[in-house]
Amino acid sequence: MDTQDRPRRPTISDVAAAAGVSVKTVSRVINNVPSVRPELVEQVLASIGELGFRRNDMASSLRSGRRTATIGLIIGDLANPFYSTIAAVVAKVARSHDTYLITVSTEEDAELEQQQFLELCQRRVDGLIIVPAGSDHSYTRPEAEMGMRMVFLDRPPSGILADSVVIDNALGAQAGVEHLLAAGHRRIGVIADSLAIYTARERLNGARTALAQAGVSYDDSLVRVGVTHPEGAARCVADMLDSPDPPTAFFTGNNRITVGALGELHRRGHDAALLGFDDFELAALMPRPLTVIAYDVQELGRRAAERLFDRIGGDSSWPSESVINTRLVPRGLGLPRS
Amino acid sequence: MDTQDRPRRPTISDVAAAAGVSVKTVSRVINNVPSVRPELVEQVLASIGELGFRRNDMASSLRSGRRTATIGLIIGDLANPFYSTIAAVVAKVARSHDTYLITVSTEEDAELEQQQFLELCQRRVDGLIIVPAGSDHSYTRPEAEMGMRMVFLDRPPSGILADSVVIDNALGAQAGVEHLLAAGHRRIGVIADSLAIYTARERLNGARTALAQAGVSYDDSLVRVGVTHPEGAARCVADMLDSPDPPTAFFTGNNRITVGALGELHRRGHDAALLGFDDFELAALMPRPLTVIAYDVQELGRRAAERLFDRIGGDSSWPSESVINTRLVPRGLGLPRS
DNA sequence: TCCATGTGAGACAACGTTGTCTCGCTTTCG
DNA sequence: CGAAAGCGAGACAACGTTGTCTCACATGGA
Numbered sequence: 040m041d042t043q044d045r046p047r048r049p050t051i052s053d054v055a056a057a058a059g060v061s062v063k064t065v066s067r068v069i070n071n072v073p074s075v076r077p078e079l080v081e082q083v084l085a086s087i088g089e090l091g092f093r094r095n096d097m098a099s100s101l102r103s104g105r106r107t108a109t110i111g112l113i114i115g116d117l118a119n120p121f122y123s124t125i126a127a128v129v130a131k132v133a134r135s136h137d138t139y140l141i142t143v144s145t146e147e148d149a150e151l152e153q154q155q156f157l158e159l160c161q162r163r164v165d166g167l168i169i170v171p172a173g174s175d176h177s178y179t180r181p182e183a184e185m186g187m188r189m190v191f192l193d194r195p196p197s198g199i200l201a202d203s204v205v206i207d208n209a210l211g212a213q214a215g216v217e218h219l220l221a222a223g224h225r226r227i228g229v230i231a232d233s234l235a236i237y238t239a240r241e242r243l244n245g246a247r248t249a250l251a252q253a254g255v256s257y258d259d260s261l262v263r264v265g266v267t268h269p270e271g272a273a274r275c276v277a278d279m280l281d282s283p284d285p286p287t288a289f290f291t292g293n294n295r296i297t298v299g300a301l302g303e304l305h306r307r308g309h310d311a312a313l314l315g316f317d318d319f320e321l322a323a324l325m326p327r328p329l330t331v332i333a334y335d336v337q338e339l340g341r342r343a344a345e346r347l348f349d350r351i352g353g354d355s356s357w358p359s360e361s362v363i364n365t366r367l368v369p370r371g372l373g374l375p376r377s
Numbered sequence: 378m379d380t381q382d383r384p385r386r387p388t389i390s391d392v393a394a395a396a397g398v399s400v401k402t403v404s405r406v407i408n409n410v411p412s413v414r415p416e417l418v419e420q421v422l423a424s425i426g427e428l429g430f431r432r433n434d435m436a437s438s439l440r441s442g443r444r445t446a447t448i449g450l451i452i453g454d455l456a457n458p459f460y461s462t463i464a465a466v467v468a469k470v471a472r473s474h475d476t477y478l479i480t481v482s483t484e485e486d487a488e489l490e491q492q493q494f495l496e497l498c499q500r501r502v503d504g505l506i507i508v509p510a511g512s513d514h515s516y517t518r519p520e521a522e523m524g525m526r527m528v529f530l531d532r533p534p535s536g537i538l539a540d541s542v543v544i545d546n547a548l549g550a551q552a553g554v555e556h557l558l559a560a561g562h563r564r565i566g567v568i569a570d571s572l573a574i575y576t577a578r579e580r581l582n583g584a585r586t587a588l589a590q591a592g593v594s595y596d597d598s599l600v601r602v603g604v605t606h607p608e609g610a611a612r613c614v615a616d617m618l619d620s621p622d623p624p625t626a627f628f629t630g631n632n633r634i635t636v637g638a639l640g641e642l643h644r645r646g647h648d649a650a651l652l653g654f655d656d657f658e659l660a661a662l663m664p665r666p667l668t669v670i671a672y673d674v675q676e677l678g679r680r681a682a683e684r685l686f687d688r689i690g691g692d693s694s695w696p697s698e699s700v701i702n703t704r705l706v707p708r709g710l711g712l713p714r715s
Numbered sequence: 716t717c718c719a720t721g722t723g724a725g726a727c728a729a730c731g732t733t734g735t736c737t738c739g740c741t742t743t744c745g
Numbered sequence: 746c747g748a749a750a751g752c753g754a755g756a757c758a759a760c761g762t763t764g765t766c767t768c769a770c771a772t773g774g775a
Binding site for chain 1: 385386429431432433434435436445447454455456458462464465466468469472477479480481482495496498499501519522523524636639640643658662663
């Protein structure tokens with residue numbers, strides 16, 4: 040008959056009334072302040088149980104000015120296993136710090152990245168881990184100056200000095216191409232993602248370094264860039280194989296490209312060698328077991344998350360760049376055409 | 378020299394002081410209330426830009442009592458592609474409702490599920506999507522009664538009446554086993570996850586129905602349950618193949634089990650047929666292309682998220698159970714031993 | 716000219732919680 | 746026995762924002 044029509048959550052003041060104590064005492068009980076008479080503690084706990092009271096964390100963190108116990112993760116696409124692995128390990132580290140994780144996808148759109156960054160700042164997350172989509176991060180500077188902690192992951196930031204954790208793309212790609220060269224290949228097709236992406240640039244550079252050091256002249260017709268989908272990679276492979284002087288091996292710049300290329304080779308029953316950057320779960324089970332440049336994705340996420348919590352914990356040392364090593368996982372190659 | 382030592386975020390009161398207006402006027406400008414003189418609007422916006430002001434969303438939603446624009450997703454493990462696909466599509470639907478997503482992993486632990494559920498309620502999320510780990514959800518009832526919206530995904534709740542979205546596990550498994558029977562197999566090994574999991578129970582039931590309807594007597598030695606890892610699945614396959622009267626085909630209850638079983642068959646070069654529940658990206662590229670029971674995981678997540686936002690939007694109709702159909706994707710089987 | 720009407724903007728309180736201060740009671744010691 | 750000290754618990758204000766109310770001033774009609 041009263042204002043019971045919409046169910047309203049009880050507040051500490053309701054609990055206080057029910058237990059016959061002041062709101063502050065309820066607050067003390069909730070926060071385990073020891074200086075409350077055990078008998079009152081019991082009364083209060085009883086009332087809390089009866090009413091189903093649950094503290095409003097938002098009000099609590101507003102008043103206390105402490106952490107919101109939330110961090111944000113800005114990534115390309117949660118459906119991509121690379122990103123979801125990172126999200127999982129970041130969430131795990133966050134949980135060990137009693138912190139929740141808000142994950143947002145930018146779909147590799149720089150504008151969306153900026154928008155979501157600012158929105159997460161409005162929510163007063165305690166910190167942010169960012170896998171950059173855009174190439175200019177000076178927009179983060181005002182927030183950084185006002186105390187927002189952030190760590191860049193997989194790609195370094197530009198326009199701001201901040202922590203980052205990246206993998207050794209160039210050296211990894213170089214090692215991969217060297218492996219193909221050592222197997223006797225001289226015509227090696229290289230397929231890379233958009234060069235707007237830092238990792239794609241670095242990997243292409245590494246591949247070129249290997250070729251140059253082996254004295255193999257650089258052939259433009261054997262390099263394709265801006266390949267973003269497996270289908271595109273398949274077309275590139277088809278295209279190069281149909282050319283007059285086709286490659287005998289392929290170096291593919293990421294797992295999506297590798298899968299697309301593999302599919303095309305599989306369809307054709309072609310025996311060109313294939314070596315890709317990024318490992319993936321089923322690589323060993325492929326029709327042709329795949330040699331890949333692998334690295335510890337979980338370690339990548341873990342280091343970024345731990346760096347972030349160091350910062351949140353008050354670490355104010357000079358920003359650092361942490362580099363994760365890659366390793367070549369040999370699982371066999373197609374034989375070079377002799 | 379003043380309290381500038383720790384960078385403090387400006388508040389609307391700082392903006393008001395800078396612009397020479399009242400805090401309420403700043404609030405009006407922020408919220409696009411039209412009844413403010415354009416000249417003042419400009420002043421306020423200028424001050425906002427200068428100070429780098431950004432509204433505190435937590436304070437805003439506390440005061441206004443409106444939504445927190447956050448929903449929670451409670452799943453088993455974000456690193457599992459099934460769950461990350463769901464998380465991605467839920468995040469997408471959420472974003473279209475200007476809402477953020479907090480994802481937590483239970484690691485299939487019922488106690489952790491309950492704990493995280495309650496913590497998310499404390500955060501005053503607007504709603505929750507839950508993939509149950511536990512089998513009793515009566516603990517959610519007090520929260521539901523106080524207005525917490527929730528939708529159960531992949532597995533129905535027990536102990537509470539609430540919306541759910543599930544797939545047709547029994548019928549799918551039945552169709553899968555029928556497919557193996559139609560190919561002439563009579564000795565079919567069935568490997569299932571822990572029967573504490575609803576989907577595993579349902580799928581096993583479906584498999585048994587198919588066997589029973591075909592008049593194949595049920596052989597306990599051909600059924601393994603409680604298999605949670607690919608390694609376990611591999612051991613089951615090895616074990617059954619090494620038995621005196623080995624199966625000629627396997628029905629595997631989920632994608633982890635399928636991968637483990639496939640690996641073992643691959644190692645042995647064994648030609649037993651394999652048909653699994655759950656599709657996975659590379660199934661078509663496997664050494665033996667895999668026939669699977671597939672379903673639209675994205676649709677599963679999408680329906681749950683849309684149902685949740687219906688509820689948040691005020692829909693108070695009777696709770697519904699939405700069922701997603703499965704389909705058999707034939708990609709070939711090993712031939713039965715003749 | 717005077718009063719009714721309308722409009723823009725400020726004062727104040729409130730959301731649910733916690734930090735600070737105070738106060739009364741008990742304990743202890745000179 | 747009185748005063749200092751200690752301790753438990755309440756009153757009050759504040760976190761940053763927005764809802765409600767009020768008021769000053771401008772406008773228009775009688």
